[in-house]
Amino acid sequence: MKKGKKLYEGKxxxxxxxxxxxxxxxxxxxxxxxxxxxKKSVIDGKGILNNRISEHILTYLSQVxxxxxxxxxxxxxxxxxxxxxxxxxxxxxxxxxxxxLTNRLGIEEGAVLDSTxxxxxxxxxxxxxxxxxxxxxxxxxxATRREIEKIDRQLLRINDFLVGLFRGIGIKxxxxxxxxxRYKNNSKNEILLADEISPDTCRLxxxxxxxxxxxxxxxxxxxxxxxxYQEVAKRLGILHEQSNVxxxxxxxxxxxxxxxx
Ligand code: UDP
Numbered sequence: 001m002k003k004g005k006k007l008y009e010g011k012x013x014x015x016x017x018x019x020x021x022x023x024x025x026x027x028x029x030x031x032x033x034x035x036x037x038x039k040k041s042v043i044d045g046k047g048i049l050n051n052r053i054s055e056h057i058l059t060y061l062s063q064v065x066x067x068x069x070x071x072x073x074x075x076x077x078x079x080x081x082x083x084x085x086x087x088x089x090x091x092x093x094x095x096x097x098x099x100x101l102t103n104r105l106g107i108e109e110g111a112v113l114d115s116t117x118x119x120x121x122x123x124x125x126x127x128x129x130x131x132x133x134x135x136x137x138x139x140x141x142x143a144t145r146r147e148i149e150k151i152d153r154q155l156l157r158i159n160d161f162l163v164g165l166f167r168g169i170g171i172k173x174x175x176x177x178x179x180x181x182r183y184k185n186n187s188k189n190e191i192l193l194a195d196e197i198s199p200d201t202c203r204l205x206x207x208x209x210x211x212x213x214x215x216x217x218x219x220x221x222x223x224x225x226x227x228x229y230q231e232v233a234k235r236l237g238i239l240h241e242q243s244n245v246x247x248x249x250x251x252x253x254x255x256x257x258x259x260x261x
Contacts, residue, residue, distance in 0.1 A: 001080055012200060023071060024083045034219040036128050048076045049229040050198035055079060056238050057197045064161055066154060068193035084181025084194050087143050090121040090129055093159045094175040098203060116159050118152060150191055151180055166204060169235035174203035199229050
Protein backbone atom coordinates (compact mmCIF):
# COMPACT_ATOMS: atom_id res chain seq x y z
CA MET A 1 0.00 0.00 0.00
CA LYS A 2 1.61 3.29 -1.10
CA LYS A 3 1.67 6.16 1.40
CA GLY A 4 0.40 9.45 -0.07
CA LYS A 5 0.51 13.00 1.24
CA LYS A 6 -0.15 14.01 4.83
CA LEU A 7 -3.85 14.84 5.26
CA TYR A 8 -3.99 15.69 8.94
CA GLU A 9 -1.70 15.79 11.96
CA GLY A 10 -3.16 15.47 15.43
CA LYS A 11 -1.56 15.31 18.87
CA UNK A 12 -0.74 11.61 18.82
CA UNK A 13 -1.34 10.51 15.23
CA UNK A 14 -0.83 11.53 11.59
CA UNK A 15 -3.20 10.55 8.78
CA UNK A 16 -1.81 10.02 5.25
CA UNK A 17 -3.61 9.38 1.98
CA UNK A 18 -3.24 5.89 0.51
CA UNK A 19 -3.45 4.60 -3.06
CA UNK A 20 -7.15 3.84 -2.48
CA UNK A 21 -9.66 6.67 -2.30
CA UNK A 22 -11.70 5.29 0.61
CA UNK A 23 -8.73 4.22 2.72
CA UNK A 24 -6.11 6.21 4.63
CA UNK A 25 -3.01 5.38 6.67
CA UNK A 26 -2.98 6.20 10.39
CA UNK A 27 0.50 6.67 11.89
CA UNK A 28 1.00 6.49 15.68
CA UNK A 29 3.51 9.05 17.02
CA UNK A 30 5.41 8.90 20.31
CA UNK A 31 4.08 12.34 21.34
CA UNK A 32 2.22 12.54 24.62
CA UNK A 33 0.05 15.52 25.53
CA UNK A 34 -2.24 16.29 28.44
CA UNK A 35 -4.30 19.13 29.88
CA UNK A 36 -5.30 20.41 26.46
CA UNK A 37 -1.76 20.40 25.09
CA UNK A 38 -0.26 22.32 28.06
CA LYS A 39 1.90 19.34 29.05
CA LYS A 40 3.90 17.72 26.26
CA SER A 41 6.57 15.08 25.90
CA VAL A 42 7.89 12.43 23.55
CA ILE A 43 7.89 8.92 24.98
CA ASP A 44 9.98 6.46 22.95
CA GLY A 45 7.97 3.47 21.79
CA LYS A 46 4.51 4.66 22.91
CA GLY A 47 3.19 4.83 19.33
CA ILE A 48 4.29 1.26 18.61
CA LEU A 49 2.50 -0.06 21.69
CA ASN A 50 -0.69 1.92 21.01
CA ASN A 51 -0.74 0.72 17.39
CA ARG A 52 -0.57 -2.94 18.54
CA ILE A 53 -2.99 -2.58 21.45
CA SER A 54 -5.56 -0.65 19.42
CA GLU A 55 -5.31 -3.15 16.53
CA HIS A 56 -5.90 -6.01 18.99
CA ILE A 57 -8.94 -4.39 20.63
CA LEU A 58 -10.57 -3.16 17.39
CA THR A 59 -10.11 -6.61 15.81
CA TYR A 60 -11.89 -8.21 18.78
CA LEU A 61 -14.65 -5.59 18.61
CA SER A 62 -15.28 -6.23 14.93
CA GLN A 63 -15.55 -9.96 15.75
CA VAL A 64 -18.43 -9.18 18.11
CA UNK A 65 -20.18 -6.99 15.53
CA UNK A 66 -18.91 -3.51 16.39
CA UNK A 67 -18.07 -2.09 12.98
CA UNK A 68 -14.92 0.00 13.00
CA UNK A 69 -12.47 1.72 10.71
CA UNK A 70 -9.58 -0.75 11.00
CA UNK A 71 -8.67 -2.62 7.81
CA UNK A 72 -5.27 -3.97 8.92
CA UNK A 73 -2.05 -3.05 10.67
CA UNK A 74 0.62 -2.28 8.08
CA UNK A 75 3.76 -2.09 10.21
CA UNK A 76 4.99 -1.15 13.70
CA UNK A 77 3.50 2.34 13.60
CA UNK A 78 0.84 2.32 10.89
CA UNK A 79 -2.63 0.99 10.20
CA UNK A 80 -4.73 1.03 7.07
CA UNK A 81 -8.13 2.42 8.00
CA UNK A 82 -11.37 3.43 6.30
CA UNK A 83 -11.58 7.14 5.55
CA UNK A 84 -14.40 8.56 7.66
CA UNK A 85 -15.78 11.98 8.44
CA UNK A 86 -15.20 12.21 12.18
CA UNK A 87 -18.26 13.23 14.22
CA UNK A 88 -16.95 16.18 16.30
CA UNK A 89 -17.83 14.60 19.64
CA UNK A 90 -15.66 12.76 22.19
CA UNK A 91 -17.77 9.99 23.72
CA UNK A 92 -16.63 9.26 27.29
CA UNK A 93 -17.85 6.10 29.02
CA UNK A 94 -17.36 5.73 32.77
CA UNK A 95 -17.62 2.84 35.23
CA UNK A 96 -15.67 4.32 38.16
CA UNK A 97 -15.46 8.01 39.15
CA UNK A 98 -12.13 9.74 38.61
CA UNK A 99 -10.53 12.53 36.56
CA UNK A 100 -12.75 15.34 35.37
CA LEU A 101 -15.89 13.70 36.81
CA THR A 102 -14.60 14.03 40.37
CA ASN A 103 -13.13 17.50 39.70
CA ARG A 104 -16.32 18.84 38.11
CA LEU A 105 -18.99 17.31 40.34
CA GLY A 106 -17.15 16.43 43.55
CA ILE A 107 -17.99 12.74 43.19
CA GLU A 108 -15.79 10.63 45.45
CA GLU A 109 -12.64 9.37 43.69
CA GLY A 110 -12.91 5.65 42.97
CA ALA A 111 -16.70 5.44 43.53
CA VAL A 112 -18.18 2.59 41.50
CA LEU A 113 -21.05 4.02 39.44
CA ASP A 114 -24.48 2.33 39.76
CA SER A 115 -24.79 2.28 36.00
CA THR A 116 -22.51 3.08 33.10
CA UNK A 117 -22.32 6.82 32.50
CA UNK A 118 -22.01 8.25 28.98
CA UNK A 119 -20.75 11.83 28.57
CA UNK A 120 -20.38 13.92 25.40
CA UNK A 121 -17.63 16.50 24.85
CA UNK A 122 -17.28 18.79 21.87
CA UNK A 123 -14.08 17.90 20.01
CA UNK A 124 -12.54 21.36 19.96
CA UNK A 125 -9.09 21.91 21.47
CA UNK A 126 -9.43 25.72 21.34
CA UNK A 127 -12.47 25.48 23.63
CA UNK A 128 -10.89 22.75 25.80
CA UNK A 129 -13.28 19.97 24.64
CA UNK A 130 -16.24 21.25 26.73
CA UNK A 131 -18.86 18.90 28.14
CA UNK A 132 -22.10 19.15 26.13
CA UNK A 133 -25.59 17.68 26.36
CA UNK A 134 -27.55 15.75 23.75
CA UNK A 135 -29.65 18.90 23.25
CA UNK A 136 -26.52 20.80 22.19
CA UNK A 137 -25.69 17.99 19.76
CA UNK A 138 -29.14 18.15 18.14
CA UNK A 139 -29.50 21.95 18.24
CA UNK A 140 -26.14 22.54 16.56
CA UNK A 141 -26.50 19.48 14.29
CA UNK A 142 -23.20 17.87 15.30
CA ALA A 143 -24.99 14.52 14.90
CA THR A 144 -28.55 13.36 14.33
CA ARG A 145 -30.83 11.72 16.91
CA ARG A 146 -30.61 8.46 14.97
CA GLU A 147 -26.81 8.57 14.99
CA ILE A 148 -26.61 9.28 18.73
CA GLU A 149 -29.15 6.55 19.58
CA LYS A 150 -27.12 4.06 17.56
CA ILE A 151 -23.81 5.23 19.06
CA ASP A 152 -25.20 5.07 22.63
CA ARG A 153 -26.22 1.44 22.11
CA GLN A 154 -22.79 0.66 20.68
CA LEU A 155 -21.01 2.42 23.57
CA LEU A 156 -22.73 0.16 26.09
CA ARG A 157 -21.82 -2.95 24.08
CA ILE A 158 -18.22 -1.77 23.69
CA ASN A 159 -18.05 -1.09 27.42
CA ASP A 160 -19.48 -4.52 28.34
CA PHE A 161 -17.02 -6.23 26.02
CA LEU A 162 -14.00 -4.25 27.20
CA VAL A 163 -14.85 -4.57 30.92
CA GLY A 164 -14.89 -8.37 30.44
CA LEU A 165 -11.74 -8.41 28.31
CA PHE A 166 -9.76 -6.40 30.86
CA ARG A 167 -11.25 -8.17 33.89
CA GLY A 168 -9.92 -11.42 32.38
CA ILE A 169 -6.38 -10.05 32.58
CA GLY A 170 -6.67 -8.53 36.05
CA ILE A 171 -7.42 -4.96 35.00
CA LYS A 172 -10.36 -2.66 35.89
CA UNK A 173 -11.65 -0.55 32.99
CA UNK A 174 -12.33 2.71 34.83
CA UNK A 175 -13.32 4.87 31.83
CA UNK A 176 -12.49 5.46 28.19
CA UNK A 177 -13.00 7.87 25.29
CA UNK A 178 -13.94 6.89 21.76
CA UNK A 179 -14.78 8.64 18.52
CA UNK A 180 -17.05 7.67 15.65
CA UNK A 181 -17.07 8.59 11.97
CA ARG A 182 -19.37 8.53 8.97
CA TYR A 183 -18.21 6.22 6.19
CA LYS A 184 -19.67 6.60 2.70
CA ASN A 185 -19.86 3.23 1.05
CA ASN A 186 -21.66 3.00 -2.33
CA SER A 187 -23.77 6.03 -1.37
CA LYS A 188 -24.71 4.25 1.90
CA ASN A 189 -23.75 6.08 5.10
CA GLU A 190 -22.36 3.87 7.87
CA ILE A 191 -21.34 4.84 11.39
CA LEU A 192 -17.99 3.32 12.30
CA LEU A 193 -16.01 3.32 15.54
CA ALA A 194 -12.83 5.24 14.67
CA ASP A 195 -9.63 6.73 16.18
CA GLU A 196 -7.99 4.33 18.69
CA ILE A 197 -8.60 2.39 21.89
CA SER A 198 -5.36 2.20 23.90
CA PRO A 199 -3.94 3.12 27.31
CA ASP A 200 -3.81 6.70 25.94
CA THR A 201 -7.61 6.79 25.76
CA CYS A 202 -8.64 4.47 28.62
CA ARG A 203 -8.07 4.45 32.36
CA LEU A 204 -6.84 1.00 33.35
CA UNK A 205 -6.17 0.06 36.98
CA UNK A 206 -4.59 -3.17 38.15
CA UNK A 207 -7.36 -5.19 39.82
CA UNK A 208 -5.37 -5.96 43.00
CA UNK A 209 -3.05 -3.00 43.52
CA UNK A 210 -5.02 -0.24 41.69
CA UNK A 211 -1.72 0.66 39.99
CA UNK A 212 -2.41 2.91 37.00
CA UNK A 213 -1.53 1.30 33.68
CA UNK A 214 -2.53 4.21 31.41
CA UNK A 215 -1.80 7.82 30.41
CA UNK A 216 -2.43 9.05 33.95
CA UNK A 217 1.20 7.96 34.55
CA UNK A 218 2.12 10.88 32.27
CA UNK A 219 -0.61 13.30 33.45
CA UNK A 220 0.33 12.78 37.11
CA UNK A 221 4.12 12.41 36.62
CA UNK A 222 4.08 8.85 37.94
CA UNK A 223 6.83 7.68 35.56
CA UNK A 224 7.30 4.27 33.92
CA UNK A 225 4.63 4.88 31.26
CA UNK A 226 6.19 2.54 28.71
CA UNK A 227 6.52 -0.22 31.31
CA UNK A 228 2.80 0.18 32.14
CA TYR A 229 1.73 0.06 28.46
CA GLN A 230 4.00 -2.98 27.96
CA GLU A 231 2.33 -4.62 30.94
CA VAL A 232 -1.09 -4.12 29.32
CA ALA A 233 0.22 -5.52 25.99
CA LYS A 234 1.82 -8.52 27.74
CA ARG A 235 -1.37 -9.34 29.62
CA LEU A 236 -3.36 -9.06 26.38
CA GLY A 237 -0.95 -11.64 24.96
CA ILE A 238 0.40 -9.44 22.19
CA LEU A 239 3.87 -8.84 23.59
CA HIS A 240 5.99 -11.64 24.91
CA GLU A 241 7.98 -11.41 28.14
CA GLN A 242 11.32 -10.65 26.53
CA SER A 243 10.03 -8.45 23.71
CA ASN A 244 11.30 -4.96 23.31
CA VAL A 245 9.31 -2.24 21.54
CA UNK A 246 12.45 -0.96 19.80
CA UNK A 247 13.38 -2.56 16.50
CA UNK A 248 15.86 -5.33 17.10
CA UNK A 249 19.42 -4.44 16.17
CA UNK A 250 21.85 -7.22 15.58
CA UNK A 251 25.54 -6.56 16.29
CA UNK A 252 27.81 -6.79 13.28
CA UNK A 253 29.52 -10.18 13.27
CA UNK A 254 33.17 -9.89 14.20
CA UNK A 255 35.65 -10.93 11.58
CA UNK A 256 37.09 -14.27 12.59
CA UNK A 257 40.52 -15.16 11.36
CA UNK A 258 40.88 -18.80 10.54
CA UNK A 259 44.43 -19.88 10.82
CA UNK A 260 45.58 -22.48 8.41
CA UNK A 261 47.13 -25.19 10.43
N1 UDP B 1 -9.77 11.08 27.35
C1 UDP B 1 -9.10 11.03 26.13
N2 UDP B 1 -8.86 12.21 25.46
C2 UDP B 1 -9.25 13.41 25.93
C3 UDP B 1 -9.94 13.46 27.16
C4 UDP B 1 -10.17 12.28 27.85
O1 UDP B 1 -8.75 9.96 25.66
O2 UDP B 1 -9.02 14.43 25.27
C5 UDP B 1 -10.03 9.84 28.09
C6 UDP B 1 -9.21 9.74 29.35
O3 UDP B 1 -8.01 9.03 29.12
C7 UDP B 1 -10.11 8.95 30.25
C8 UDP B 1 -11.52 9.35 29.81
O4 UDP B 1 -11.38 9.87 28.50
O5 UDP B 1 -9.94 7.57 30.03
C9 UDP B 1 -12.20 10.37 30.71
O6 UDP B 1 -11.35 11.46 30.86
P1 UDP B 1 -11.75 12.71 31.76
O7 UDP B 1 -12.99 13.31 31.22
O8 UDP B 1 -11.75 12.32 33.19
O9 UDP B 1 -10.67 13.76 31.42
P2 UDP B 1 -9.26 14.03 32.00
O10 UDP B 1 -9.29 13.73 33.45
O11 UDP B 1 -8.38 13.14 31.17
O12 UDP B 1 -9.10 15.48 31.65
